Amino acid sequence: MYVPFIVLILLVGIGACTRPGTDASKADAAMAGDPARRAVTADDMMKGARKLVSMCTNVQPGESVLIVADSKMTSIARAVAAAAEERGAEPVIAVMTQRNFDSSEPPAAVAAAMKTAQVVFSAVSISITHTQAMKDAVAAGARAIALTAFTEEMMVSGGIDADFTRIRETCKVVAGRIAQAKVAHLRSEEGTDLTFQIQGRRVNAMAGVVGPGEFSPVPNAEVNVSPVEGTANGILVADASIPYLGIGLLKQPIRFTVRDGFIVSIEGGDPEQAGKLRAAWERQQDPNVYNIAEMGIGMNPECRFIGVMLEDEGVLGSVHIGTGTNITLGGSVKARSHYDLIMRAPTLMLDGKVVIEEGKLKI
Numbered sequence: 001m002y003v004p005f006i007v008l009i010l011l012v013g014i015g016a017c018t019r020p021g022t023d024a025s026k027a028d029a030a031m032a033g034d035p036a037r038r039a040v041t042a043d044d045m046m047k048g049a050r051k052l053v054s055m056c057t058n059v060q061p062g063e064s065v066l067i068v069a070d071s072k073m074t075s076i077a078r079a080v081a082a083a084a085e086e087r088g089a090e091p092v093i094a095v096m097t098q099r100n101f102d103s104s105e106p107p108a109a110v111a112a113a114m115k116t117a118q119v120v121f122s123a124v125s126i127s128i129t130h131t132q133a134m135k136d137a138v139a140a141g142a143r144a145i146a147l148t149a150f151t152e153e154m155m156v157s158g159g160i161d162a163d164f165t166r167i168r169e170t171c172k173v174v175a176g177r178i179a180q181a182k183v184a185h186l187r188s189e190e191g192t193d194l195t196f197q198i199q200g201r202r203v204n205a206m207a208g209v210v211g212p213g214e215f216s217p218v219p220n221a222e223v224n225v226s227p228v229e230g231t232a233n234g235i236l237v238a239d240a241s242i243p244y245l246g247i248g249l250l251k252q253p254i255r256f257t258v259r260d261g262f263i264v265s266i267e268g269g270d271p272e273q274a275g276k277l278r279a280a281w282e283r284q285q286d287p288n289v290y291n292i293a294e295m296g297i298g299m300n301p302e303c304r305f306i307g308v309m310l311e312d313e314g315v316l317g318s319v320h321i322g323t324g325t326n327i328t329l330g331g332s333v334k335a336r337s338h339y340d341l342i343m344r345a346p347t348l349m350l351d352g353k354v355v356i357e358e359g360k361l362k363i
Helices: 024-030 042-056 071-086 108-116 132-139 164-179 271-284
Strands: 008-010 064-070 090-096 119-123 143-146 183-187 193-197 203-206 214-217 222-225 233-238 254-259 262-268 292-298 319-324 338-343 347-350 353-357
Touching (some): 042 071, 071 119, 090 108, 119 132, 164 222, 203 214, 262 271
Parallel strands (some): 064 119, 143 214
Antiparallel strands (some): 008 090, 183 347, 254 262, 347 353
């Protein structure tokens, strides 16, 4: 059960999530585009849940598995818990009140539980990915997976169909190339022309497979780096998605002017969509929300643009610029939020050499 405004840590009817003999093909048929398709069932979701606890986290018998959820995500949490229980682990679901902003810290009781669990899944509608609590859990050795805003359909098809083990090898190659670079330069036909320094920064290969002390979103396989604070300058045009605040797929490109590491103006775009982002940043009353916090490269060939964060950011060859908090990525800025601005098919140059050309990897 769920009690509003109270943090609970409890086992939630996990056995009801699955029945022997789950037929994954039924789930595939349900997602094949048939207008008369039935709703996704708990049985269907076990396809993705089993992949999360096997390929992605390699959950072992007797391990402590914590699934952090809010009231909108309990069906996802129950499926993951059921899959962990199948493998002989000790799953616990922590249900908390939905956060007000992405990157808001979870309650202290949940943060403490995250720090002691061997495996952590954050199945929440508002992200707790870029928080001190997540950073502490990973530092303590947790194998952590973000399932922010996951939908029941995403447990059945799309990015979850990827071979994350194979993607990990490609991510390592791309990460190695970025680690050698000093300066990144992003351009696009829509008008992006943004440069920033990355020399000496940690490069994160988040391929959806984690070991102790590692973190990754799923199915958003990506390679990311946090630009040196204060070095980003130029123009950024998001033309694909801003999958936060109910914005989703962009109706029109939005243009951001960047000066000395911070967004200083927002122009164009659909008035309602651009207005939501502008209003959210103003409401937070924190200048650090405008910080250029991340460059992330989508690496999952199964992801597609649907307006949901962890699908959109994984689209192969897309690039997103994260804003706000960067403490979990290797930077030093803690802001009240972290939002990503996604480009469909940009060109990326590292020290003058093209590594992505109009969305196509050249490595």
